[in-house]
Amino acid sequence: MEKINNYWSMTEGAFNCLIDDERTKAFNKAIKNTVKKGDVAVDMGSGSGVLAMLAADCGAKKVYAVELTLRGCF
Numbered sequence: 001m002e003k004i005n006n007y008w009s010m011t012e013g014a015f016n017c018l019i020d021d022e023r024t025k026a027f028n029k030a031i032k033n034t035v036k037k038g039d040v041a042v043d044m045g046s047g048s049g050v051l052a053m054l055a056a057d058c059g060a061k062k063v064y065a066v067e068l069t070l071r072g073c074f
């Protein structure tokens, strides 16, 4: 469990998520099927913020991108 928690909090973890095209496309599809215009979305552990941006792109009126580190992905 500690190994998973460490990975989840690593900068490389967020970066690897961002460059995983297949993963990002799958999340894009899921977000398009879920987020409707006017929704409020929360992206917990936002990293680069890519999922928050996808939610905003779907018309969410407000998106909270919550990230533990100040450096985020970069």
Ligand SMILES: C[S@@+](CC[C@H](N)C(=O)[O-])C[C@H]1O[C@@H](n2cnc3c(N)ncnc32)[C@H](O)[C@@H]1O
Binding pocket: 007, 008, 009, 010, 013, 014, 017, 018, 044, 045, 046, 047, 048, 049, 050, 051, 066, 067, 068, 069, 072, 073
């Ligand atoms: C594996 S990355 C995922 C990034 C992004 N959600 C994505 O899918 O591309 C996990 C992110 O969660 C953040 N994180 C870990 N624990 C957190 C916490 N308790 N509160 C907020 N952010 C957290 C890490 O700093 C890291 O940027």
